[in-house]
Amino acid sequence: MKKVTVDYVVGLFMILGFLAFVYLSLQLGEFSIFSMEKNYSVSAQFDNVSGLKEGAAVEIAGVSVGRVSKIILGEDDLAEVTLLINKDVKITMDAIASIRTQGIIGDKFIRVFQGGDSEMLKHDDVIWETESAVDLEKLISQYIFGSAQEKSDE
Amino acid sequence: MKHLFFARRITTFFVIISALFGFCSVSASSDTPLDQMKTSVEKLLEILSDDQLKTPEMQSERKKRVVSVVDGIFDFHGMARSSLAKEWQKISAEDQKEFVDLFSKLIKQRYIGKIDAYDGQKVVFGKEIIRGERALIYSTLQDNSSSYSMVYFLKKNQDKWLIINMKIENVSLVANYRSDFSSIIRKDKYAGLVKMLKDKVSGFKESW
Numbered sequence: 001m002k003k004v005t006v007d008y009v010v011g012l013f014m015i016l017g018f019l020a021f022v023y024l025s026l027q028l029g030e031f032s033i034f035s036m037e038k039n040y041s042v043s044a045q046f047d048n049v050s051g052l053k054e055g056a057a058v059e060i061a062g063v064s065v066g067r068v069s070k071i072i073l074g075e076d077d078l079a080e081v082t083l084l085i086n087k088d089v090k091i092t093m094d095a096i097a098s099i100r101t102q103g104i105i106g107d108k109f110i111r112v113f114q115g116g117d118s119e120m121l122k123h124d125d126v127i128w129e130t131e132s133a134v135d136l137e138k139l140i141s142q143y144i145f146g147s148a149q150e151k152s153d154e
Numbered sequence: 155m156k157h158l159f160f161a162r163r164i165t166t167f168f169v170i171i172s173a174l175f176g177f178c179s180v181s182a183s184s185d186t187p188l189d190q191m192k193t194s195v196e197k198l199l200e201i202l203s204d205d206q207l208k209t210p211e212m213q214s215e216r217k218k219r220v221v222s223v224v225d226g227i228f229d230f231h232g233m234a235r236s237s238l239a240k241e242w243q244k245i246s247a248e249d250q251k252e253f254v255d256l257f258s259k260l261i262k263q264r265y266i267g268k269i270d271a272y273d274g275q276k277v278v279f280g281k282e283i284i285r286g287e288r289a290l291i292y293s294t295l296q297d298n299s300s301s302y303s304m305v306y307f308l309k310k311n312q313d314k315w316l317i318i319n320m321k322i323e324n325v326s327l328v329a330n331y332r333s334d335f336s337s338i339i340r341k342d343k344y345a346g347l348v349k350m351l352k353d354k355v356s357g358f359k360e361s362w
Contacts, residue, residue: 047305047324076283094236094318096329113329116235116242128288129307129319131326142300 039066039084044097044110044127049079051108051133052099058083058110065089068110083110083127091127093117098131108133187289187308187315188282194227195277202272220266229309229316230258236318237331241339249344256348259355289315 049071058066066085074080085091094115099108112127121127185193198220201207207216234257235242235250242250280292289308294301307319319328338347 076281078283092239094232096319096326096332098326098329113332114239115328115332116237116239118243126285128285129326129328131321131329132324134324145300 038087040087040123041069041082041084042091042121042123042125042127043080043082044130045074045078045080046097046099046130046132047078048132048135049081049099049108050135051101052081052110053108056107056109058085058112060089060091060112060114065112081110090120093119093121093125094129095121095127096129096131097127099133101134186282187284188279188291190227190315191291191293191306192279194223197223217266221262224262224266225258226314227317228258228261229311229318230254230261232309232316232318233257233261233328236328237335239332239336241335241344245344249348253348253351256351256355260351263355 052068052071054068054071056068057064058068066083066089068081069084070082072080083097091112092115094117096113096115098111098113100111101108201216201219201223204216206212207219231254234254237257238245238253242253245253276296278294278296280294282292283290287310289310291306291308293304293306295304302323303321304323305321306317307321308315309318310316319326321327335347338350342350
């Protein structure tokens with residue numbers, strides 16, 4: 001009889017441990033099943049999201065208000081990014097989302113500039129106005145190429 | 155890198171002036187946004203290359219024609235509201251009206267005021283994307299030596315597509331003003347911003 005009780009306790013302990021493990025992995029993982037309750041999702045279409053990863057931060061005025069949950073190639077060859085935004089944070093209809101870099105070579109994140117519209121984005125709405133990732137190589141080559149051109153014009 | 159980018163942006167702004175006022179309002183309701191744009195650019199080029207309008211006496215007439223065109227295709231109210239962001243809700247209806255007026259003058263003065271810089275640049279249109287009431291038009295402005303990418307954001311207003319924002323080399327015009335205005339408002343309040351705008355457009359002719 002005593003042996004049976006010990007077996008039960010060990011079994012219960014194992015199950016609790018396993019549940020704790022599942023909870024922990026869901027909380028720390030890239031996608032949490034609990035996140036849909038606390039967040040709402042909006043999408044944004046960019047020309048270029050080079051360097052942006054799923055799980056990247058979404059910031060307003062430098063404060064993290066959500067994260068990127070999905071990046072896919074959408075219609076018209078635009079990158080469609082789904083953002084999970086904290087329910088307490090309201091984003092205006094005419095907000096502008098731009099992909100920025102933390103420091104010069106840091107991680108990419110999405111910065112949202114709030115607009116002046118009185119209408120707010122709802123679940124599954126789209127942020128229409130976006131600024132894509134800045135392509136440093138393109139800028140440098142434009143600068144070099146541009147200056148060479150200007151010199152030859154003189 | 156930021157300086158380089160900024161310098162590039164300034165240059166770009168100068169060069170694109172010509173394209174900015176290139177959109178006329180003549181359009182039928184069935185036209186797609188791209189059709190409207192194309193008609194407008196043709197109209198603009200007509201005004202710009204008209205030798206009769208190039209004489210000094212005709213300068214004001216030329217500007218007037220360009221401005222009448224621009225007024226019909228830009229949603230200055232929407233752009234001003236969007237640029238002022240949160241502050242827009244806090245000011246009175248009269249102040250909003252005044253701000254739209256100042257903002258449209260600022261834009262016109264800054265870009266259209268320089269129409270003489272036009273020197274045969276070409277506008278090449280790319281794809282257009284329409285999603286309900288909103289549309290995106292991709293275009294490239296080609297200069298002799300370089301080309302600049304320009305993207306227009308349009309919104310349908312009754313039967314007409316109006317420009318509510320534009321991106322030049324991936325820099326959003328409204329986002330740029332939004333951050334400028336908000337830093338001025340933080341420092342000098344809304345009154346300070348209005349005063350600054352008034353100073354800037356004071357030399358601007360009423361006829362515009």
